[in-house]
Amino acid sequence: MSESDHKEPKSADSSRRQAFVQLGVGSICVACAGASVFGYEFLAPNVLYEPSPITNAGKPDRYPPDTVTQDLQAGIYIVHGPEGLYAMSAVCTHLGCLTAWKPELGIVACPCHGSKFHRDGSKIEGPAPRPLQWLRAWISDEGDLLVDRSEPLSQKQFVRT
């Protein structure tokens, strides 16, 4: 007799407990999701104190015909070829080391893993998977050569002076 008496309140109890457990687990899940969004937002800096991607390479006549000039600070090459001036990233496409222009060999070489490139950026050999990046370059209103290091070009583009 007591069995049937106790059964009803017990099941009501357990369903209420279940509801609270679900509420608890649910709010913990919401809190975790919120914490991961907050965590991600906190860890990703909104303001970067890094150099501007646009660099001023000076007057174009600083670069005589048939020369390759390396700007170590900016990590770029300014090449004056037969078709005109163009800018190339000096950052190796393999793992991001700074390559160097070897005037005695007439090639670009990477000190880290030995990749070699022609002066138009095309690959001679080495682990680098892609040619060196060409960068957007243009002449400003003041007559300076500007290079945007954040804008790789998909095809060759020359600055005519």
Add this chain to the structure above:
Amino acid sequence: MANSLESQLAGLRDTRVWRSIFRSGSGATNLRRALAVQQNVFLHLASVKVRKRSLAFRVTWFLGTLTLGAFLILVLTGIPLMLYYHPSVPQAYADMNDLRFVVSAGVFLRNLHRWSAHAMVLLVFAHMFKVFYRGAYRSPREFNWVVGVVLLLLTLFLSYTGYLLPWDQLAFWAITVGSNLISAVPVLGARIRFLLLGGNTVNANALLRFYVLHCVVLPLAAVIFLAIHFWRIRKDGGIYSGESEHHE
């Protein structure tokens, strides 16, 4: 003489202060010895009883213990090094040189830290090879092997983050190369790299993040996983002592 020292120690173990700290009293019974291990927060990670056979040098070559030793040396030398090191650009490089040339015993602590770091990586690998070739990773110890793999990754990541801290050319390019490797992770690669470096290039943010990872986050994680690792040895029936133990 020895007898009186022993009786004095026994007397000390029966004092109220000793008993309030260690609970287990004096006496050479097995129960007392077992309690001494079981009731100590550090010792209780280890087994109360150990097979004499499994303590022989040829069983483990003591490689796990040696790895723990290297880790303890790294903690003990790393903390004093932190007192002279500022994780900022370009101060970090100057501080590293100060530790080498100006600070008394600085060069000793720095080199001890560096060599122990190399030794720890070597010992972790040696320990894992020894465990693997003895077959000690098999059931019921397969989870402790997994914990060991986590500890291997923590060791390598500690090594990697510590490599940036001297802030010289070698460090800078190694981390540049290493962080570009991370970009190869599918879909999330570039984002992970950005979060790890706190920017697009290896710079002040990256140095600070690596410092915090190297000095706080990773050592803390390593201590937690070490505790699990040692406790599991006890729970899995002690150190694997040979083929005879393996059933199936």
